[in-house]
């Protein structure tokens with residue numbers, strides 16, 4: 001079975017550029033810092049999920065790895081950051097990097113086995129890995145705290161200067177900096193030759209291997225890079241909330257991040273930046289109103305995206321911008 | 335018999351109870367254009383699949399330039415110098431024509447995507463130039479920004495041939511390259527394949543139903559029927575061969 005990600009509205013004709021959308025999103029994100037000083041914890045949380053969704057876009061959007069188990073890497077990152085802090089390693093930046101590396105190592109070990117699969121079997125196996133890790137963490141209470149989670153950790157100030165505050169000011173800027181860095185890195189990667197090779201793998205594994213390239217090695221590398229970023233996102237959640245709960249490994253988290261990416265738009269990197277605020281803000285706003293309402297709203301949005309706007313929010317914005325410039329939707333690229 | 339570029343001997347391949355290849359032998363001499371003909375379902379595509387590692391034959395041996403091909407991964411076989419064009423074009427549908435062309439050029443330049451982060455991130459300019467050169471040569475340059483999937487079947491085929499050629503393979507395997515093409519395109523393809531042969535040191539094996547193509551291109555012909563090779567000979571001898579007329583040419587001439 002072959003799942004073509006093209007059905008998500010992906011087109012090579014608009015290769016990822018470092019465009020307006022990214023600049024506008026990051027400018028807005030900075031504006032949030034001044035306009036909503038009392039909502040910065042939520043904003044940091046949104047930033048973390050944007051980062052998580054970005055990691056999924058690298059695997060799914062670029063390399064075509066369809067997965068329902070990405071929370072495995074998010075969770076490993078979160079627990080690693082928690083364990084490091086509890087063991088006395090409280091420097092946050094190195095903590096994040098080490099956590100990301102642990103997640104990448106797991107993906108690097110799994111990749112050669114599971115990435116031979118495509119389509120539904122791959123989805124099922126990634127799901128199984130996710131469920132296995134969740135149950136393992138649930139059972140190993142001495143290690144993970146089980147249901148109670150890991151708590152009581154503290155982190156030293158960022159760069160030794162910026163103290164963590166209960167208003168989340170440091171948290172937010174810290175998350176935003178990681179997000180910007182990761183976005184830039186992903187952008188460089190996807191526009192590079194390696195990024196082109198990954199899209200080749202996504203489009204046609206047979207052709208790729210009959211052009212002399214080891215598809216499995218490329219997929220594994222992409223998977224590990226993606227897991228690194230997911231691990232970074234998990235570590236940031238642990239550091240900003242000073243807590244690691246079992247739910248970081250849950251299947252719900254894997255689904256959340258997939259929905260965020262599909263809503264935002266798969267395969268252009270910007271989808272992650274757009275989907276996370278929309279998804280989490282709707283969730284947050286409707287919480288006070290009716291705890292189940294957000295599910296319904298998100299459900300309708302998903303149906304809408306699947307039926308009429310395959311490119312998600314990014315796709316819609318892209319079309320609007322192209323129209324306003326007087327270009328046809330599928331006009332000359334570049 | 336080390337002077338053959340490729341020697342497939344005693345290949346057998348079954349899908350369940352269906353014996354698709356029974357004791358198939360194929361010998362390709364260096365630099366020749368060799369046609370593989372035979373009725374539908376004779377096992378021609380299956381034979382090529384065994385040569386490039388897409389299928390693993392049940393028994394038999396495949397030697398390329400004195401080295402065994404069996405047991406190697408498809409990408410390793412490709413790196414030995416065998417390129418394959420498929421019956422249904424295998425291209426990167428959702429990428430632009432230019433990007434399709436860039437991938438093999440990049441693979442060739444960087445030793446098939448060795449995982450060297452530095453070369454992977456490095457300049458694309460020479461890759462783009464090489465891709466452009468190939469596109470111009472194959473008269474696809476004006477379609478460079480087109481979505482590959484939306485091209486005509488003939489153009490897709492030309493693109494796939496271009497992608498394979500840009501690798502400078504020593505052996506090019508073509509599976510019905512002119513199927514579904516208009517006469518003019520077919521003739522262009524014949525000219526192209528002759529020209530390729532004149533310009534490069536390349537051996538070509540071509541599966542073809544169109545006898546016009548076969549007899550304009552082939553220097554030697556192997557006839558397959560029901561999974562066994564009937565004869566291997568020069569075109570002139572094949573034309574007059576009674577067994578071949580019976581098994582193949584009779585049919586196709588009636589149909590045509």
Ligand SMILES: Nc1ncnc2c1ncn2[C@@H]1O[C@H](COP(=O)(O)OP(=O)(O)OP(=O)(O)O)[C@@H](O)[C@H]1O
Pocket residue numbers: 349352354372373374375376377378379380381421
């Ligand atoms: N993967 C497969 N599984 C089962 N049967 C197969 C498979 N591939 C091919 N076959 C069968 O093997 C036989 C030979 O197929 P093959 O494609 O090699 O023939 P061919 O000579 O290329 O024919 P054509 O001229 O129609 O392309 C056919 O009967 C086909 O149905």
Ligand SMILES: [Mg+2]
Pocket residue numbers: 378379380421509
């Ligand atoms: Mg065939």
